Ligand SMILES: Nc1nc2c(ncn2[C@@H]2O[C@H](COP(=O)(O)OP(=O)(O)OP(=O)(O)O)[C@@H](O)[C@H]2O)c(=O)[nH]1
């Protein structure tokens with residue numbers, strides 16, 4: 001079970017270019033609006049230096065990293081919520097994603113057509129987000145009247161709270177505030193989760209900057225960071241990423257250094273998506289198989305066991321836990337146990353990033 005992210009944005013902003021670089025796949029990228037018609041789906045392994053070190057230590061028979069799935073979604077235009085362009089398709093692909101990577105054009109290139117003459121990234125973002133909010137509003141219009149009636153006829157209806165949260169969402173959207181920025185509590189989010197509001201998805205904004213701005217970000221990035229929060233904005237040059245993807249791995253570091261970059265943008269993108277979604281990685285080593293697992297931060301040991309197998313969650317007894325660092329320092333699993341560094345944790349233990357976990361369960 002890997003995280004699913006969808007690349008969204010206006011046409012011709014560089015989504016497919018970035019997708020290709022990510023997957024080194026063959027999604028068609030050309031200077032032609034709507035060239036992405038079918039969803040292009042790629043699964044990308046999450047770079048994990050810790051996993052590599054554990055592999056060196058443990059010499060397992062097999063190693064499995066975590067992965068993120070990216071879907072290159074067709075460009076959106078104004079009116080998508082009314083079915084314009086490929087609106088319906090666009091919206092259903094957005095619905096399937098756990099999170100969105102919103103690609104925003106911040107590069108100037110007269111030869112690549114853009115929906116409007118001037119570069120205006122914040123307005124472009126508003127166009128895309130208002131289509132998502134309009135789709136949410138339509139969904140609200142379908143459910144609110146019935147729910148309202150239900151709660152009015154039965155004052156003790158268990159759905160009263162849901163109605164209250166939905167009303168807040170409606171008011172927020174009418175005020176141009178996407179559900180994700182309303183500040184709902186976890187409990188409120190859970191109450192309305194079944195409605196799968198599109199504007200509730202966590203979003204990471206990728207500022208696709210010109211090559212000259214790749215190292216510094218340039219003027220647009222500063223403005224986006226100010227408006228959206230620096231932690232939500234990632235400057236990347238899709239063009240450079242595409243070039244790096246073509247290079248043999250041995251030549252990549254040098255190429256990056258020449259451009260004043262430390263890390264590939266797509267690696268930063270994967271890291272940022274993890275952070276934005278509050279995901280952590282834990283590890284298991286069983287039957288000579290070393291495996292990394294993805295988990296939302298704060299999840300407890302039985303839920304983590306459930307990632308591996310539902311039986312392990314249901315029959316959960318306890319977990320033996322050490323940090324990766326403890327394991328690496330001790331020199332092996334046997335040594336770790338001998339040194340007494342293997343902690344016993346119960347149902348209430350919230351698994352932490354980097355934990356190496358051995359689950360005990362009733363089969
Ligand atoms: N100069 C420059 N051109 C770019 C950059 N990123 C993408 N392009 C060009 O912009 C054009 C459109 O890029 P795509 O990646 O196909 O755009 P898209 O967002 O997938 O477009 P649709 O699928 O039509 O929605 C192509 O000609 C790319 O080469 C960039 O960083 N700099």
Ligand SMILES: [Mg+2]
Nearest residue numbers: 015016035036
């Ligand atoms: Mg495309």
